[in-house]
Amino acid sequence: MATSNHLLFALKLFSALGCGLVAGVFFAFSTFVMNALTRLPPKEGIAAMQSxxxxxxxxxxxxxxxxxxxACIFLAVSSVLKWHQHGATYLLVGSLLYLIGTVGVTLVFNVPLNNALAIAKPDSTEGANLWARYLINWTFWNHVRTIAALAAAAAVTITLCD
Structure with a gap:
């Protein structure tokens, strides 16, 4: 039993740190990377973001x-199986926040926007128009996944004391 508790603690710690790390990366994009790219001419901004x-x-x-x-998938399943244990709600909520709000948003919104930008011609009017929409939409969804990852990190961190 002690080994399974140690493994569960290690997964919680890995998840909390991973959620926080990913939140930090996305936070950097939301707070200064995208602002810096917005200041560039569309041709340069598109080329930079493509890179x-x-x-x-x-x-x-x-x-x-x-x-x-x-790790969050495992923790979500574990929390449902051990629903009676203290912290299971936080563990489930944190895991779902990360899975849906961070990974799900990335796959459903940010990646398709990146794929559309990847084939844009930076010198074209269409490319410049796409870039203007991209900056607004991509950054909005990046804010969402940043907040979700940070909230997930907090929720999973709370369970470390259990």
Missing amino acids: INITAINPLFMVALFGTAA
Whole structure:
């Protein structure tokens, strides 16, 4: 039983840290990266974001984003199976916030916007128009996933004391 408690604690800690780390990355984009890109001419902003979107797909960030999601899936199931235990509600809410509000929003909103930007021609009028919409929509959804990841980190952190 002690081993399973240690494993559960380790998963909670990994999840709390992962949620916080991902929230920090998204927070940086919401608070200054996107503002900096907005100040560039559309051609330069598009090219810069296209480059960012390519380099973001790397093993370290993918482990942080999706490794945390995998741990949250396990923790969500665990919280349902141990619903009677103290902290199960926080664990479930934190896990769902991350899975739906962070990963789900990323896959449903931010990735499709990135895919549309990837094929945009930075020199074209269509590219400039897409960029103007992209800045508003992508940043809005980034705010959502930032808040969700931060709230998830808080909820999972509360369960570390159990």
